[in-house]
Amino acid sequence: MPRVSFFGYGGTTKALSDKFKNVTFYDDKCTKPFTDENGFKVKPSNEFNPKYSDLEIPSPGIPPHNPLIKQARNLQSEYDIFTDTKPLKIWISGTNGKTTTTQMMQHLLESYGSLAGGNIGTPLAKLSLDAKIWILETSSFTTHYTKLMTPNIYVLLPINPDHLSWHGSMQEYEEAKLKPIRSMQEGEIAIIPDVYKEIQSDAHIITYKDENDLAFYFGIDSQKVKFKGAFLADALLAMAVEKILFDKINYDKINSFVLDPHRQEELYDAQQRLWVNDTKATNIDASIAALKRYKDKKVHLILGGDDKGVNLSELFEFLKTCNVQIYNIGTNKDKLSELAKTYKIIFNKCANLIDAIDIIDKNLQKDEVALLSPAAASLDEFSSYAARGNLFKEEIKKL
Secondary structure, three states, X not given: OOOEEEEOOOHHHHHHHHHOOOEEEEEOOOOOOEEOOOOOEEEEHHHOOHHHOOEEEEOOOOOOOOHHHHHOOOEOOOHHHHOOOOOEEEEEEOOOOHHHHHHHHHHHHHHHOEEEEEOOOOOHHHOOOOOOEEEXXXXXXXXXXXXXXXXXXXXXXXXXXXXXXXXXXXXXXXXXXXXXXXXXXXXXXXXXXXXXXXXXXOOEEEEEOOHHHHHHHHOOOHHHOOOOOHHHHHHHHHHHHHHHHHOOOOHHHHHOOOOOOOOOEEEEOOOOOEEEEOOOXXXXXXXXXXXXXXXXXXXXXXXXXXXXXXXXXXXXXXHOOOOEEEXXXXXXXXXXXXXXXXXXXXXXXXXOHHHHXXXXXXXXXXXXXXXXXXXXXXXXXXXXXXXXXXXXXXXXXXX
């Protein structure tokens, strides 16, 4: 019986525990060993000894520099455990839009027997092995650790700087996203940005520069798709996979999809002024996409949080081209304020999100836009990006 070590006592590893008998969890937050309600041992990370472990499976968020990872001798990912299972496997990755693309694809393919999971919230261990298709939102953390499983179809959205403190560099982050393509086999398909067209792979590679390329290649009339901007690309990629698998293009079905809250979610206060909840914009590219949507208006932009070590100069170069005033919050607000001075952009350094809303309330005119698009993660001050967005919406209701 193999001795299995789970790194991290979270949703992914807990779900996997049913697959093994001899399991021990090691968690950085555990200070004293205990036995959980299912009889599994949970120990502090410093008690891990690789001599007494035959297999190590990490929670995806544990970075490569963690001592547990460095000590591991038999490391596999959650995905690797399900390498030989029968569902056709579609992976969706990229920096922005992968959740929406995954949801849209599940919306289109559910009638064919698909299930969605992975980074979208359902661990693979909770997905039925009898499903015909697994649609897996796949993070760079997962691809970094995965050695055995490869996708049958890989959909890659554009890659932009993100999670650099986890990966160590943009090159390593990018390589994690491209890694699955190099291992794919003949008969498998990868849809990837044109910038990576020279990548070596046995898979059939389809490249695209933009939404027009996708629509043309797959014979989709984008004018019949209700989504615009970044959401159009998400929809076209989802439709492309249905076209590949079933040779169908279903405009009515894709147009019936309802977007999740927290991504360019428009709200109006009692004075009919527009406030936009884009809290899910946790990196530069997502915030730039939101700003482009409102390029013809003055924007009061709330920025800040945990920027994960990313160089923000690209964002400020773009802000120079906008009619914008920024309101800085979060742990990187000093950094943002210094950049604003350098790039000569009007700014307010705010105590917190509520303070930013209060100041904007005094400045916002009816033909302008107040936009929460932080270009940063939320965990410095909130339990999640959704908690940040919900607070934003609650405060707008009071105005």
